[in-house]
Amino acid sequence: MSLRPHHPLPPVPEDTARVAQTAFRRGNPYLLLRTRLGTIFADAAFADLYPARGQPAYAPWRLALVTLLQFRESMSDRQAAEAVRARIDWKYLLGLDLADPGFDYSVLCEFRGRLLQHEATGRLLARILDAARDQGVLKARGRQRTDSTHVLAAVRDLNRVELLAETLRAALNAVAALAPDWLRRVAPPDWHERYDRRIEDARLPETGPKREAYVLQVGADGYRLLDALDGASAPPLAVALPAVAVLRRVWARHFERAGDGSPPAGTSVRLRPVQGRGPGDRVESPYDVEARFRAKSGTEWTGYMVHLTETCDPDLPRLVVHADTTPANVHEAMRTGVIHAALAGLDLIPSEHLVDAAYISAEHLVAAHERHGIALIGPARSNQSWQTREEGAFHVTDFAVDWERCRVCCPEGRESTSWGTYRDKVSGRAFIRAGFSPAVCRVCPAKPRCTRAGSRRLSLHPRAEHEALAAARMRQESEEGRQLYGQRQGIEATIAQGVRSFGLRRARYRGLAKMTLQSVATAAALNLDRLAAWFSHRPLAPTRTSRFEALAA
Structure with a gap:
């Protein structure tokens, strides 16, 4: 696919404008966004993602917009492509004729692949922020706030036995797709009884000697496959498969061989004790090796963490200026400096940054002030003596x-x-x-x-x-400091909106890179929604009051 020479972006066709304005006499968010922000994106912003030769590609500025609309309305690729063909408000925003047939849904996946390949996912959010800056509703050196929430990985939770057996099964499936004849010679018949079906659908032995024997058999089978892959007759492409690399990592962490550590196949295998397992990071699923387990504040999950930073200046819309995604086991304190560096790259450094105690330490207070001139505001972690x-x-x-x-x-x-x-x-x-x-x-x-x-x-x-820690504690004890820090709670409403309307806590894809794309696209789509509300003078929804509470008022 190649990109055509850049031409001026087309205006909304007359028929599309007439029908849309007739259908939405009371206004529509997408019509308002097109009127105030224009096309938002331009093909030139994505020109480096496409080769110079090849079949002409579908306009990337439209695909970028469709991607954000898709996340705003929690649609699949098929549903988004159908909306481009059928919905008048989408056609108006995209500048399409009423008879335009749209595109095949697979084009959206291909476009996301280009963004990931060139590490260009941040452009989706950056362009929305530039448009907001052009409208005068976003400024640097203001007040911002940050908080995080958990994201469930798009994989099933596995116990230790299921993880071991499913990891071996995933490796067998990957090798079977690439080198079926070689694997047919290597795999004994009883492997089909154990690994043909998904482990979660199999009836595992009950806890006790039978379960222990099953686990050791899985370990021996895994070592037998790895020994065969290390042999001279193994297909080189099969040896380099990611699923095989995951198998090696999981086996090194959970199993050990008797003797000198490299015996031939069929020798004894031991399961490492739960405490003090082997080297390597903890893999929770062979299908998403970057998802991690974490327990925090009574919540346990396998997946990721998303850190959202938004503006909270008075008389301006609350816009998300940065979305940071990490594996779940990365502590919030490890991201404070990263978030500040990213905001500096966007020229959106705040003068005051409101965060909770997880993001603050004495070192962070000094570094934020000296490097970026940021007053990091939040409760300093208390002494435990x-x-x-x-x-x-x-x-x-x-x-x-x-x-x-x-x-x-x-x-x-x-x-x-x-x-x-x-x-x-x-x-x-x-x-x-x-x-x-x-x-x-x-x-x-x-x-x-x-x-x-x-x-x-x-x-x-x-x-x-x-001295920075002492000053932070004094500020937190003052009435003025408590009122200032109280504004941090507003970020929780943003997270709630992201969860309810944008599916923020459920991963659509697998892997950290794709999860980063999801969180950035969600942040950009959320900003589109808030800009549309701001332009239409739609006020923020008030906090709900129960009927019993209203009796006291």
């Missing part, structure tokens, strides 16, 4: 730090006698440890409120981080 839980005890904040003299003064007026730096063994970050004399602490009348050890020892962040 017993002093913070017992009333009247001396907290770290009760100690005065003299950074020039490298001394700490306790609430009773005694100064520390030691000061040194050390690195945390887990995180590798630098800290300062200040200690007081045991002789002084032992006779201090305030010792029960200070320490239960022989003497008090404090672990402090470096000066910049310590």
Whole structure:
């Protein structure tokens, strides 16, 4: 497929405009978007995705718009292609004649493939943001807020036994499609009894010796296939299959061989204990090897996390400016700097960024201010020592730090006698440890409120981080700070809208790259919806009031 030379984008045909305006006398979001934003996309923005020669491609600016409309209305590819043929409001937005037959639904999949191949998925959201900026409803150095939600992978949850057997079955199917004659010679007849059908449809042995024997048999079968693939007669293309690579990863994590680790097929196999399994990252399904398991706040799922950042300036629409997708086991704190760097690339750095405690640390507070001039606002993670839980005890904040003299003064007026730096063994970050004399602490009348050890020892962040953390806690305790942070809760309504209307928590596709495309397209479609509401002066829906609550009012 090739792209034709760029021509001026066509206006809406007269017949299409006349019928659409007659059918939607009270207005329509898509008609309004075409009037205010034009075509939004242009072919030139996708020219590098197509070769110079080949059959002319369907206009990519239309495919980009259809992709967003498809996500806005939670449609499949077939439904979206049918809407292009049948719906007047879609034809108006796309500038199509009433008799235009549209395109085959497979063109949408091919277009997404080009976006993924060239890592161009971000263009869908970036162009919507540029259009909003041209309309004067989006600006940099404003106020933004971020939160995340879980996304269920498009795979079935598997227990350990199902995972092992299904991984081997997936590898057998992949090899059978590529090298059927070779596999027919390698596979014994009893493999068909165990792996012809999906494992979830099979009747597995009950828990006990029969179940253990079944698992060990699956392990031995997997090693037999891997040994055959390592042989000289194995087809090279079969050896390089992704499903075979997944089989190796899963077997290395869950099984071990007796002896020297590389015996011939048929030797004993052991299942690794649940605690302390083998090397490698944890694979939850052979069909989506990037999906991960996570438990958070009472919710357990296998899949991904999506972090949405939106504007929250007064008297402007709430627009999603960034969507970040990660495997579920990536903690929120690992994404704070990534989100700020992405916003800097879009020239949409905020002056104030409202986040919850998962995104904040002393290091983040300093880095956000020094690198981007961002005031990161949110509750700093609390100290977990017993002093913070017992009333009247001396907290770290009760100690005065003299950074020039490298001394700490306790609430009773005694100064520390030691000061040194050390690195945390887990995180590798630098800290300062200040200690007081045991002789002084032992006779201090305030010792029960200070320490239960022989003497008090404090672990402090470096000066910049310590002061940033103290300032953040002081702001959070003030009334003004609490009111400012209260605006972060609005992002939860955006997530709720994404879940209810856009299917935000269910993956359409498998793999991190495709999930990233889904989250970006969802964010862009959500912005289209909000821009249409803003242009039509449709107010935000008020919070619902129950009838019983209304009695009190």
